Amino acid sequence: MLAYRHAFHAGNPGDLLKHWVLSEALALLNQKKKPWCAFDTHAGAGVYALTQRIGGRLPEEWRDGVGRFWAAQAEAPAAFATFRSILNAFNPDGTMTVYPGSPAIARFLMRADLPDRLYCFERHPTDGEALRQLFARDPRVSVTLADGWQAAVKRMPPPVRRGIVFVDPSYEGAKDYGAVMPFVREVRRRFPQAVVMVWYPLLKRYEVPILVRRLRNVLPEDHLWVELAVTAPPKSGWGMYGSGLVVLQPPYGLHERLQEGLTWLHGLLAQPNAPEPRVESRTR
Template sequence: MFAYRHAFHAGNHADVLKHLVLVHLLQHLNQKEKGYRVIDTHAGTGGYSLRSVEANKKLEWVDGIGRLWERQDLPKGVAAYLDQVEVFNGPGVLKQVPGSPSLIRQLLRPQDELHAFEMQPQDMRSLEKLMADDKRVKVHLSDGFNGLKPLLPPPTRRGLVLMDPPYEIKTDYTRVLGSVREILTRFPDAVVAVWIPQVQLVEAQQLPQRLRNAVQGVVKKGWLDAQLTVAPAQGGGFGLMGSHMFVANPPHTLGTLLAEELPWLASAMAQFPGAKGQLLAG
């Protein structure tokens, strides 16, 4: 089992990678006038205070977004991501971090839409309150894996699916793989982004390769696997060493951006000498 209650980890290195890639994908989708649909399968509350008891228990954000916030030498794409964090906070202050649905909403245009799924009633109510009165956003109290089918393909045939389950149970790994196959069967042009933890668990270590095999020959625009490792393995199989963002049908510009940004991020957020950022593509 891999326990990942997000309030304890918000703003850490995994959040940085996930949200950096998400901002890149949305900015690319915004280059064409036609609207698109975003599906966030595990949305959470939409925002997390860095002054909360949870965030301050381990202070993971300090070695994540905290390492980047006041730097003046940010790569252009990393700066664009931090600009969106600042929009969520207000000018010049870092007291909270946006969850993925908040970042998505900030970048949506009037013709775009977001479907955000959350299974925990309390988190769903927080998200619903945050998204109140925004007609572009629909919040669902439901299992995001099960909610995909009726929403695909979107009428405009433009869409992004973000999948970042907590992986608290091992079946999440197989459900991710099955869901990616279903998405691309129903909507071969979908951009699909999957966050995967780097932990000492066979299922986690096998999932990136299984996803590559599943999409090979199915997607028109190939795949990217962005890998960021910043922390050493801990005894007993515990600890988050880093993470992957696997993207099927990535925009043609994404690989160039990430090839520059990943090594820079690894250096900026390194917690041990073996930190590295690398990009695989197919």
């Protein structure tokens, strides 16, 4: 049940998409001098060493994701400026060895002169403990070792009513697909101002299109939907061929940034037979 370790997947194409979108969304919130809070319901270990073995295995998936991005970053459109600056701050000697996960990205984008806050939830004892140690001396970050579906809503509404709820489960079994909608509805009830970002894998599972359709109907007039496939959908089997995000109440300007960068990212990561990337938004 707790077999999933994000370290093996850190920096893969799915991570690249979600972390680019998260970075841009927070950077847009930073344009106003008002504090924000970020909830990371499935936070992982925080940072990942890409060149160290875990249980005898080296992580490899990053080579087709952030490895390509790192090599081509000088050509990246301006829409990647924030994400690039974060990657470079974590790898100051010019070699990509450390990949910042979502909590590290949110922490990086907090402003010193405003009371921005980060609430992290992680259920895996090893990754949760690593995350707790990472932020042990940081009063602006709280790390709760618990089920994020249950524990995150208990902290809502937060004192700062402006922010992002980042929902990034591992979708190991069917359970996570079923947990997303009740969770999102509860977030909408308790913290209606929140930008809610839900990442999902592109897999040949019937639950995926159902989830996307339901999410897009929570706030049908105000959401953004982005999908990046990196290979053709497999003719058989369950392999992941890309990923997507639904963003409810996206910050103003996010759609344009994603439009500006998505085609370039697709050209960088996708095989020639992969479907075209998509980004759509509906606004009030």
